[in-house]
Amino acid sequence: MLQDKGSKLIELRGDITQELVALANSLSGCLGSCEIHSEKIAAPFEQEIVDQLRLAGIHVVDTWQSSMLDFSELPFTIDALPEVFTQLRVQIEKHGLKARKVQPGVTKIPALPESLKEVDGHSVNVAAAESPVNNHLYPAAVNSFPYFQEDYFGSEQAAKKHLTRYFSSSLPDTYKETRDQLSGIDYSTKFSPWLSIGSLSAATIVESLQDYEMEHGANKSTYWIWFELLWRDYFRLLHLKYGKMLYRAQGISSNLALTARPTAYPARDHESFIKWCEGSTGTPLVDAAMRELVTTGYLSNRLRQVVASYLIYDLNLDWRAGAAWFESQLVDYDVYSNQGNWLYIAGRGSDPRGGRKFNIQKQTHDHDPQGIYRTSWGAA
Numbered sequence: 001m002l003q004d005k006g007s008k009l010i011e012l013r014g015d016i017t018q019e020l021v022a023l024a025n026s027l028s029g030c031l032g033s034c035e036i037h038s039e040k041i042a043a044p045f046e047q048e049i050v051d052q053l054r055l056a057g058i059h060v061v062d063t064w065q066s067s068m069l070d071f072s073e074l075p076f077t078i079d080a081l082p083e084v085f086t087q088l089r090v091q092i093e094k095h096g097l098k099a100r101k102v103q104p105g106v107t108k109i110p111a112l113p114e115s116l117k118e119v120d121g122h123s124v125n126v127a128a129a130e131s132p133v134n135n136h137l138y139p140a141a142v143n144s145f146p147y148f149q150e151d152y153f154g155s156e157q158a159a160k161k162h163l164t165r166y167f168s169s170s171l172p173d174t175y176k177e178t179r180d181q182l183s184g185i186d187y188s189t190k191f192s193p194w195l196s197i198g199s200l201s202a203a204t205i206v207e208s209l210q211d212y213e214m215e216h217g218a219n220k221s222t223y224w225i226w227f228e229l230l231w232r233d234y235f236r237l238l239h240l241k242y243g244k245m246l247y248r249a250q251g252i253s254s255n256l257a258l259t260a261r262p263t264a265y266p267a268r269d270h271e272s273f274i275k276w277c278e279g280s281t282g283t284p285l286v287d288a289a290m291r292e293l294v295t296t297g298y299l300s301n302r303l304r305q306v307v308a309s310y311l312i313y314d315l316n317l318d319w320r321a322g323a324a325w326f327e328s329q330l331v332d333y334d335v336y337s338n339q340g341n342w343l344y345i346a347g348r349g350s351d352p353r354g355g356r357k358f359n360i361q362k363q364t365h366d367h368d369p370q371g372i373y374r375t376s377w378g379a380a
């Protein structure tokens with residue numbers, strides 16, 4: 001908590017660059033002498049903001065911190081990044097690369113100046129910890145990521161409590177078998193919302209995972225938690241290598257000698273896109289999932305894949321529109337994982353199979369045979 005470290009959170013609303021420049025000016029005209037410290041983000045739109053702030057005269061100190069691995073230890077340069085995930089994994093394992101060491105957090109943060117009362121003519125809103133409004137329409141929301149319960153708020157305290165709870169249970173032993181389920185807290189780790197806002201780091205998770213393995217033994221499932229965190233790093237590495245190219249309709253596919261990927265650009269269809277967003281396509285599994293997403297901001301990995309595939313291959317829409325909708329809704333939005341996964345399913349990334357089309361009937365039969373999930377979201 002910032003308060004425990006001697007500072008406070010200010011909430012500013014509006015254009016990021018303008019607001020931060022105005023804040024710097026309000027701090028007794030510190031523009032040019034004050035610093036903004038931020039995470040270094042290798043994604044084009046986020047980088048643009050940092051560039052604009054620097055142009056406006058603010059000294060931005062951005063530090064790379066979000067990956068599990070220390071990328072300076074990689075056995076290849078970013079230009080030589082293996083194109084396919086499996087090749088990356090093999091190299092990492094061959095070289096025995098370990099997760100970064102957990103760094104001690106800062107213990108003190110300078111207090112806000114007493115004089116700071118206004119930014120750009122608006123009085124400063126010093127944010128108090130707010131409980132999110134419990135406005136969910138479906139009782140099923142408690143079986144998703146229950147962001148409205150105190151244990152699931154976006155604080156480091158809640159993150160650590162959840163981490164301890166997860167690794168004090170035997171859930172890691174069965175992660176691989178359960179991770180494709182559709183509803184409930186315990187079928188997957190639910191670390192993603194805290195990872196995405198930085199109140200939990202991948203390195204911290206791996207430290208707890210290793211302690212768990214020392215005490216209880218390693219198995220396929222405990223390995224698979226690391227494996228999934230490596231996917232998260234892989235999408236970061238893809239961004240470092242390809243940057244803006246990942247945001248084009250064709251992604252990076254034209255760069256690679258891969259076969260069987262879709263070649264035509266999808267047609268735009270506003271009406272079907274809206275139906276997809278609000279969960280009224282008429283395809284029950286997709287509708288249930290989209291309602292869960294809008295209500296809770298969370299969706300299982302399996303259903304993210306299903307609804308993404310449906311948008312791309314059944315509705316024939318632009319995958320980037322789907323990615324943008326996810327960006328606006330996800331409680332665990334992570335620019336790298338979101339863009340990377342959409343690109344992968346669309347076959348515009350580096351998937352050797354050139355896209356992932358999911359058969360909705362089969363997915364429904366395999367993952368919701370009794371219709372329990374669909375019914376719980378009113379889409380039976």
Ligand SMILES: Cc1cc2nc3c(=O)[nH]c(=O)nc-3n(C[C@H](O)[C@H](O)[C@H](O)COP(=O)(O)OP(=O)(O)OC[C@H]3O[C@@H](n4cnc5c(N)ncnc54)[C@H](O)[C@@H]3O)c2cc1C
Pocket residue numbers: 179188189190191192193195196225228229231232235299300301302304305308326330332333334335337338339341342
């Ligand atoms: C279309 C699509 C969009 C996605 N968008 C996001 C996003 O914006 N933010 C996000 O964090 N994840 C995203 N994912 C990946 C994945 O669905 C979520 O990380 C996972 O469902 C989060 O729940 P969990 O923490 O319980 O995951 P677990 O299954 O418990 O996995 C543990 C951790 O591994 C990482 N991980 C797991 N699967 C993936 C994956 N496929 N790609 C990258 N990292 C992974 C996450 O950090 C996750 O917290 C997306 C997947 C798809 C198919």
